[in-house]
Amino acid sequence: MSGHGDPPPLWQYQFGRGEQEWEEQDWKKSFWCLTCKVVPNCPGNDYYSHCMANLPIIAVAGLLGSGKTHWISQQIVAASQSVLYCCPGSGNVPIDAHWIAAHFPQVKVVDEGQEMQHLIDLDPGTIAYVELGFHLDLATEFLAVLPCHKVAVLPPGYEDNELRNWADEVSESKLTPTQNSLDSQQLIRSPLEGEVIDPASLNIFWDELTQGAYGDVQRAKGIFDLVDGRSFHFDFVAQMTESKFTELPLPRWLDGRPQRFSGIEVGGNRLDSAAIAQTLQDCCLAEEMIAYYQEQIKAQPEEIPV
Amino acid sequence: MTIWAMLSGIEGNLAAYEAVLADLKRQRTEIDELYILGDLVGATSESEDLVQRVRSPRRGEIEPQVCAGWWEEQCFILHGVSTQSEAPELIAKYGADTVKLLWDAVPHETVKWLRSLNFGFFELDSLLIHGSTVGVDDELTPKTSPVQMLDRLMRSDANNLFCGRSGLTFEYELHQGSVTVAVTTLDRQQEPIVNTVSPRRVIGVGNVGRSPGKATYTLYDPGINHVEFKTIRYGGTGFKVAQMARSAQGEHKPKNSRV
Amino acid sequence: MKMAVMSCIHGNYEALDSVLLDINQHHAEKIICLGDLVGYGPHPNAVVEMIRSLDIPTVQGCWDEDIVEGLNSCECSYPSMLAEKRGKAAHEWTNQNIQPETRSFLAELPLSLREDNLCFVHGSPHSQHEYLLPDVNAFLALERVLSTGADVLFCGHTHVPYVRSLNAGELRATVKQPGVEQESLSFAAPLKRIINVGSVGEPRHGRPNATYVLYDTETEEVTLREVQYDYQKTCAAIVEKGLPSIFAWRLAQGLEYAEKADDPTHVCER
Numbered sequence: 056m057s058g059h060g061d062p063p064p065l066w067q068y069q070f071g072r073g074e075q076e077w078e079e080q081d082w083k084k085s086f087w088c089l090t091c092k093v094v095p096n097c098p099g100n101d102y103y104s105h106c107m108a109n110l111p112i113i114a115v116a117g118l119l120g121s122g123k124t125h126w127i128s129q130q131i132v133a134a135s136q137s138v139l140y141c142c143p144g145s146g147n148v149p150i151d152a153h154w155i156a157a158h159f160p161q162v163k164v165v166d167e168g169q170e171m172q173h174l175i176d177l178d179p180g181t182i183a184y185v186e187l188g189f190h191l192d193l194a195t196e197f198l199a200v201l202p203c204h205k206v207a208v209l210p211p212g213y214e215d216n217e218l219r220n221w222a223d224e225v226s227e228s229k230l231t232p233t234q235n236s237l238d239s240q241q242l243i244r245s246p247l248e249g250e251v252i253d254p255a256s257l258n259i260f261w262d263e264l265t266q267g268a269y270g271d272v273q274r275a276k277g278i279f280d281l282v283d284g285r286s287f288h289f290d291f292v293a294q295m296t297e298s299k300f301t302e303l304p305l306p307r308w309l310d311g312r313p314q315r316f317s318g319i320e321v322g323g324n325r326l327d328s329a330a331i332a333q334t335l336q337d338c339c340l341a342e343e344m345i346a347y348y349q350e351q352i353k354a355q356p357e358e359i360p361v
Numbered sequence: 362m363t364i365w366a367m368l369s370g371i372e373g374n375l376a377a378y379e380a381v382l383a384d385l386k387r388q389r390t391e392i393d394e395l396y397i398l399g400d401l402v403g404a405t406s407e408s409e410d411l412v413q414r415v416r417s418p419r420r421g422e423i424e425p426q427v428c429a430g431w432w433e434e435q436c437f438i439l440h441g442v443s444t445q446s447e448a449p450e451l452i453a454k455y456g457a458d459t460v461k462l463l464w465d466a467v468p469h470e471t472v473k474w475l476r477s478l479n480f481g482f483f484e485l486d487s488l489l490i491h492g493s494t495v496g497v498d499d500e501l502t503p504k505t506s507p508v509q510m511l512d513r514l515m516r517s518d519a520n521n522l523f524c525g526r527s528g529l530t531f532e533y534e535l536h537q538g539s540v541t542v543a544v545t546t547l548d549r550q551q552e553p554i555v556n557t558v559s560p561r562r563v564i565g566v567g568n569v570g571r572s573p574g575k576a577t578y579t580l581y582d583p584g585i586n587h588v589e590f591k592t593i594r595y596g597g598t599g600f601k602v603a604q605m606a607r608s609a610q611g612e613h614k615p616k617n618s619r620v
Numbered sequence: 621m622k623m624a625v626m627s628c629i630h631g632n633y634e635a636l637d638s639v640l641l642d643i644n645q646h647h648a649e650k651i652i653c654l655g656d657l658v659g660y661g662p663h664p665n666a667v668v669e670m671i672r673s674l675d676i677p678t679v680q681g682c683w684d685e686d687i688v689e690g691l692n693s694c695e696c697s698y699p700s701m702l703a704e705k706r707g708k709a710a711h712e713w714t715n716q717n718i719q720p721e722t723r724s725f726l727a728e729l730p731l732s733l734r735e736d737n738l739c740f741v742h743g744s745p746h747s748q749h750e751y752l753l754p755d756v757n758a759f760l761a762l763e764r765v766l767s768t769g770a771d772v773l774f775c776g777h778t779h780v781p782y783v784r785s786l787n788a789g790e791l792r793a794t795v796k797q798p799g800v801e802q803e804s805l806s807f808a809a810p811l812k813r814i815i816n817v818g819s820v821g822e823p824r825h826g827r828p829n830a831t832y833v834l835y836d837t838e839t840e841e842v843t844l845r846e847v848q849y850d851y852q853k854t855c856a857a858i859v860e861k862g863l864p865s866i867f868a869w870r871l872a873q874g875l876e877y878a879e880k881a882d883d884p885t886h887v888c889e890r
Contacts, residue, residue: 253701255699255700255701255703256701258700260702263866263869268866330865330866334702334866337701337702338702495746503797506807507791507792507807508762508763508766508789508791508807509767510793512759512760515757516760529797530798531795531797532795534794534795535791535793536794538759538791539788539789539790540762540787540788540790540809541786541787542758542787543785543787544754544782544783544785545782545844546780547818547825547844553787556757590798
């Protein structure tokens with residue numbers, strides 16, 4: 056075995072197998088480069104250095120709203136191989152994961168808690184993007200043991216040493232952080248699966264939210280199911296002049312309460328979570344209204360595409 | 362060619378309605394749509410028969426599209442299904458006895474059906490309604506001021522407003538108009554701008570049942586925006602004589618003569 | 621004579637107090653109020669008491685009517701479900717908090733006032749709920765003024781002040797009737813004006829300041845007045861009295877609490 060700054064053996068992450076069950080070839084395999092499956096000669100301290108440039112796991116970190124998901128989506132568009140995506144730490148409101156899944160159905164999106172298993176058993180030729188939320192520790196455990204290429208998405212001239220020291224590569228973000236965004240302490244999340252939202256009410260709520268009615272909001276994003284059956288992605292970063300609203304490429308849901316993901320995530324300071332929750336609830340349609348409007352919409356003639 | 366027939370003010374006069382239907386069948390061009398712009402019922406015992414006749418057209422007859430009118434609104438008031446609680450206009454115009462006559466003439470089940478009728482129709486660029494969007498009692502006549510007529514057209518952004526409250530047949534055409542407007546707000550002062558209005562019309566479609574023996578209604582061709590007023594006489598010898606006169610002149614033979 | 625015309629106080633006593641002070645400083649000899657004394661704001665009784673004590677001629681606004689009749693204002697006024705819920709919450713709160721004498725006073729208010737060639741209404745001559753927006757069709761606006769027989773129509777309800785002059789109005793028409801000779805009609809109107817006096821207590825022009833109008837009956841000069849006041853006091857009272865706290869934030873931004881002025885030509889089913 057190599058002695059150069061030994062990473063913990065991979066067998067520790069092979070669920071259901073203890074140290075005693077491994078044979079010699081397994082030990083050798085456990086130190087194979089995940090890309091070429093050849094026991095490496097180590098010229099230096101980097102254990103998998105000869106394949107570093109072609110590591111299949113790309114960890115992406117950055118500031119609140121710096122554009123990590125956007126950067127990843129650009130890579131997916133350019134990718135010629137299979138792609139896997141995960142976003143550890145997104146909890147029960149995996150907005151970015153669902154955005155990726157809606158726009159790139161060919162990408163394998165991994166649920167929270169299953170990242171390690173999929174990353175270890177990555178198919179040859181597959182590239183994996185691991186998006187790390189701003190609140191996550193950069194020394195998160197599986198990144199410490201899995202070889203990965205680390206990318207930090209940062210604004211130009213941003214001097215944070217921790218991120219720059221951590222990263223193998225820095226990609227320039229278009230946004231300049233404010234002090235408030237750097238100091239953001241709170242993160243509020245709420246799943247909204249099954250709720251149908253009145254669009255006009257949502258517009259009022261979103262304007263209030265992003266203009267400070269419920270606290271100092273630095274970042275807000277959400278996926279909402281509207282009364283006409285469409286699913287919309289809302290995106291706000293404090294440094295942007297306007298929020299972005301995009302319809303997700305999903306079929307309209309016009310049969311009762313939607314059985315697909317929707318939810319909201321808000322990051323900032325001094326957030327009034329009770330008021331946010333109450334106002335959101337006031338934007339949701341009651342059961343009978345959902346049925347009424349869905350019938351109306353279904354009765355309308357279909358639009359003929361131009 | 363599409364032709365719309367518009368009737369109003371039947372007021373429970375079954376004979377008049379039958380006469381108009383017969384006249385519609387005699388038209389050279391087939392009628393595509395039949396609109397009844399309110400006042401289907403009246404304080405007459407025939408009202409219920411008329412409602413059933415309208416609701417159940419015979420084979421080959423067009424199904425009428427009906428909107429509510431002034432008499433229907435009086436029924437709603439009497440039966441407690443209106444926003445108003447009293448019917449002062451009804452009493453003022455027709456006397457207190459009419460209240461009982463109307464109550465007896467139109468049963469509650471029929472009032473429920475009348476309550477389900479549209480307030481009006483917006484077809485192409487035309488509003489078809491009993492009074493106007495202001496209300497069923499808004500009576501537009503040839504004496505109404507041009508500005509008020511224009512207001513009624515503008516409220517629904519219609520080029521044509523077909524109405525029946527007055528019971529008259531008329532074509533009130535607004536050709537051109539202008540007004541110079543300037544607005545000042547807290548933050549700015551706008552320079553004066555001349556606003557103009559495009560030509561539009563209000564058409565009174567006549568009434569079918571108010572005058573015994575005489576019915577008026579309107580035909581409209583939306584393709585060429587042409588309005589034609591029709592007057593027919595019916596009932597007893599009057600109707601027969603008119604038909605024989607037309608036959609003698611060789612205009613056309615009635616297909617399904619009821620005489 | 622210089623007169624001050626104000627409207628839509630909506631229970632905002634702080635704003636009213638500041639406006640009255642400003643009116644005093646401008647030596648207005650008469651004050652007229654265009655209604656909506658109550659609704660949304662935290663001091664409906666104090667506002668009405670002030671108006672009564674000063675004997676200010678007042679017309680009944682849509683909110684005043686709703687509190688008296690126990691109805692909610694036209695649903696068409698609310699741009700969304702959320703706004704409607706907030707409006708109803710405000711109505712409930714006001715209904716529970718006003719004194720009997722306040723309700724009686726509001727019930728007695730006339731729908732319009734007239735002084736020489738000036739007419740005063742809350743929304744429009746046709747309805748307390750009709751919004752006369754500055755960009756409503758010019759002929760529609762002209763009809764509203766003409767229907768009163770006045771030269772100047774003062775109104776409120778929209779909460780954004782403006783002066784709109786309608787000059788050299790003319791219209792030509794012909795009337796055809798079967799069996800009657802065709803008739804040609806022409807119409808001409810001299811200068812008419814609509815003066816919207818904005819809102820004292822719930823401004824919607826993007827700033828929290830109160831607005832009202834000064835009008836000189838001799839020179840016919842109009843001045844749109846914007847008055848700063850300590851709106852934070854009103855915001856604090858909104859929260860303290862249990863009104864939806866979002867009202868406090870919206871007041872500070874100069875935004876409507878719930879209702880939004882909309883196209884007056886919609887068909888209201890109420």
